Amino acid sequence: MTGSALVQVAQRVQDLERAAAFYSALIGSPPVATFDPPGLVFFNLAGVRLLLEREAPSALLYLRVDDLESAVARVGDVEILSTAHRIFTHDTNTLGPIGQEEWQSFIRDPEGNTVGLVEFRDRKL
Numbered sequence: 597m598t599g600s601a602l603v604q605v606a607q608r609v610q611d612l613e614r615a616a617a618f619y620s621a622l623i624g625s626p627p628v629a630t631f632d633p634p635g636l637v638f639f640n641l642a643g644v645r646l647l648l649e650r651e652a653p654s655a656l657l658y659l660r661v662d663d664l665e666s667a668v669a670r671v672g673d674v675e676i677l678s679t680a681h682r683i684f685t686h687d688t689n690t691l692g693p694i695g696q697e698e699w700q701s702f703i704r705d706p707e708g709n710t711v712g713l714v715e716f717r718d719r720k721l
Contacts, residue, residue, distance in 0.1 A: 602644050605644065606652035606653075607647070607648055607652060607655050608709065609648045609649065612648065615637070615705065615706060616630070616637045618706050619648065621670045623641070625640075627639050628640045635649060635650035635651070655709070656709075656711075657711050657712065658711075658712040658714050659712070660715070663715060664715045667713055668703060671703070675704040676701070676702075677704055679701055681701070682699050683699065684697070685698075686716075693716050696718065697720070700715075
């Protein structure tokens with residue numbers, strides 16, 4: 597095998613059902629698998645598994661969304677840690693699509709984890 601690819605990211609949760617409902621609303625799709633016991637819920641994010649797990653350590657997830665404000669609205673009453681703001685403009689394609697502005701917002705999920713939301717927008721001239 598040559599190279600590597602991200603296969604799975606685990607996020608700590610205590611209330612599996614509450615967390616699954618939150619991430620279903622945020623992602624816009626239901627889990628692809630649930631195993632309880634032992635307390636695992638899987639989502640498919642473009643070929644990368646997001647695992648919600650009672651025994652996992654907390655992670656800082658950055659999820660790409662089409663529209664920051666709509667993503668936050670879909671999850672309802674959520675603590676907003678940082679409203680949508682432009683981080684930078686991609687002048688090369690090293691970290692994102694060339695010519696796009698990267699906007700981010702940070703929220704707290706119902707389990708107390710911070711989640712970064714990322715949207716790529718056309719550069720304003």
